[in-house]
Amino acid sequence: MIEFQNVSVSFRQKRTTLTAVDDVSFSIGKGEIFGIVGSSGAGKSTLLRTINLLQGVTGGRVLVDGKDVTKYRGKTLRGHRRNIGMIFQHFNLADNLTARQNIAFVLRSAGVGREEADAKVREYLSLVGIPEKADVYPSKLSGGQKQRVAIARALAGGAKILLCDEPTSALDAETTLSILKLISTLSKQLGITVVIITHELNVIKSICSRCAVMDGGKLVELDGVYSLFTQPKDGFTKQLIGHTRTHDLPQEILDNTYGPVVKLTFLGPDANTPVISEASSRFGVQINILTGRIEYIENKPLGILYVNPIGEEYVVRQTLDYLKNVVREVEVLEDGAGI
């Protein structure tokens, strides 16, 4: 549906050229919710904007439904853009137009008659859950409500692709979830392909099925979201994801534990086996759970536990050997020198 073929974008500056997107190739399927992550300046926005030609390419091609869009101009370009809605971090609604007028703008400039446009506006305002806000100006709306209006504006013209540039980065955690839920619902309900770029891994975890990782303009990794988060391959991805997978145990606690501190990572079905109680009863070892959490990505569990087995040295060693056998990843952080 959307295919990047060796896409490059460079910006000429005074003396140097800055390559914001560097030979990127991959494709996004129809109806997919596809994520692009990377740190700030990685070239995510630039790449996204080549899809609707807010940004031209310096090299390569962007295919949408099999057609190279990079040469589109004038009327063809406008027709292409009408099939693609876009939402932004700062919503970008016209402040002096009401919610209704903001949405109607898209329809009216596409030549839709006044009455039909009005009906469409009402339909889409209901679809995004704020039918009562039609005549309200953006300054009187909350961040979440503004993004809902922006989504309605993006889709009211019948767009089949929704481009989201950091759509929740200006929202609090709770509103973020509700907006992501709305995007995912609309994607299913209307059969819309969604490309969402973000620096927040939680966004990717909650709604994307596949995700590309960008660093320094390059595509460094692309995978299904579950495997990306559980088995990252690229060094940069590991580092990016590592932040969400480290513990926040105070040093004082670590210093005062006797015996080893062990990080256990459970993936998929592993997470459902009671290995801790099994080890405990089999070896007569006491296992102290220091911290841990289980999260679900694509409805599959990813569990991380920090445990501290306490007992005779050989018992502890037996326990570790056992855990290494049954748990996907076992990492001994402190070998118990504290004794």
Add this chain to the structure above:
Amino acid sequence: MAQGFSLQAALIKAFEETALMSGISLLIAVVAGGVLGLLLYVTSNPLFIKNRLVNQSVGIIINIVRSVPFLVLLVLLIPLSKMIVHTTIGPKAVVVPLAIAATAFFARLADASFADVSKGVIEAAVSTGASKWSVVARILLPEALPSLIRNITVTAVSLIGFSAMAGTVGGGGIGDLAIRYGYQRYQTDVMLICVVLLIILVQGVQLIGDISAKMLDKK
């Protein structure tokens, strides 16, 4: 008593002349300057029709007009006034230099008003596939309107001042009256009345401008 009556008549006439000179020039400046300001804006923005040559040419012409002192412009444009309004004295004649000066003045301000509109908002509008004209008419203008109104007010106030200056070279109006009676005939009271009249006029224009800008601004 008779003198009081004639003073009143003179004041009314002067007021009318000032209103006429400033009003017509303002109207021309808003339309012509607005168009030039829009031209400056669209030729500087890649989302519209970025064109360095046009942008800089228009910019230079505007700068030339703006760098000529108004009194010099007044004299320089006498032949042009003669061609357009067939007279070189009276309020009609000074409308030509006034309008030209104010057009150049307002063009810059209008350009700034347009440039102040959030780039993101314009980009979002362009991304919907709307035509450039549609984005200008339905998004850019409403978004820039409060700022445009404030800048129209600034232009109007400057015009009142300039028209008073123009009066002294035969344009008539309140400024002319103030100089003729107050300065040349030592009737300080007439001069004071004229100054008060100008203050009231400027305050009134500013008030109307502020109120309408505020009403239109939904930010």
